[in-house]
Amino acid sequence: MARRAEEFTRAFSPERMMLSDISEVVMLEQSVSPTPWSGTIFTDCLKAGYECWVLRSSEVFGYLILASAARESHLLNIAIHPNSQGRGFGRSFLEFAISLATNEDSERLFLEVRPSNSTARALYQKRGFQFLGRRPNYYGRPAKEDALVLSLEFIPD
Numbered sequence: 419m420a421r422r423a424e425e426f427t428r429a430f431s432p433e434r435m436m437l438s439d440i441s442e443v444v445m446l447e448q449s450v451s452p453t454p455w456s457g458t459i460f461t462d463c464l465k466a467g468y469e470c471w472v473l474r475s476s477e478v479f480g481y482l483i484l485a486s487a488a489r490e491s492h493l494l495n496i497a498i499h500p501n502s503q504g505r506g507f508g509r510s511f512l513e514f515a516i517s518l519a520t521n522e523d524s525e526r527l528f529l530e531v532r533p534s535n536s537t538a539r540a541l542y543q544k545r546g547f548q549f550l551g552r553r554p555n556y557y558g559r560p561a562k563e564d565a566l567v568l569s570l571e572f573i574p575d
């Protein structure tokens with residue numbers, strides 16, 4: 419058990435995404451998203467100065483993108499490689515995103531999620547995200563689907 423925890427800690431070590439990571443990030447994105455972002459979108463996020471982070475062992479197995487402005491943070495993307503899912507990385511990476519948002523003095527963190535994405539919805543719900551609203555037909559493929567907008571409010575000290 420202690421060894422497992424030690425291995426997890428070693429593996430869970432977020433690093434800033436570099437331009438050179440983008441080809442691996444795009445491959446991972448293609449394996450987890452029905453509407454994958456292109457390399458250009460990830461490059462634009464880096465250039466815009468968004469918080470872009472990866473998890474890597476020998477290869478990138480996770481990434482997240484977070485944008486903050488006007489005391490609000492928006493989790494634009496988060497993913498864990500299918501081979502590494504279900505081992506707590508997603509939960510820890512979400513916690514890391516929350517710490518990035520609070521470091522920006524954000525009052526809340528919001529995100530969009532597909533109603534059909536029960537894994538992600540369970541993760542967000544457990545962490546206390548609340549339903550804020552729907553964006554109709556936000557996702558175009560494979561079938562038109564609304565986005566659920568979820569929000570986590572930060573209570574000031």
Ligand SMILES: CC(C)(COP(=O)(O)OP(=O)(O)OC[C@H]1O[C@@H](n2cnc3c(N)ncnc32)[C@H](O)[C@@H]1OP(=O)(O)O)[C@@H](O)C(=O)NCCC(=O)NCCS
Pocket residue numbers: 450451496497498499502503504505506507508509510529530531532535536537538540541544
């Ligand atoms: C959503 C995602 C990031 C979760 O990462 P993960 O490493 O698998 O998650 P964890 O192992 O930390 O599990 C966290 C919680 O997710 C939920 N979860 C994980 N695997 C699940 C599964 N197979 N079925 C249902 N819920 C599941 C559970 O609530 C779990 O909490 P628990 O362990 O206390 O039960 C990952 O599934 C993923 O990359 N999905 C594809 C991309 C995506 O959908 N991103 C989110 C877009 S909004």
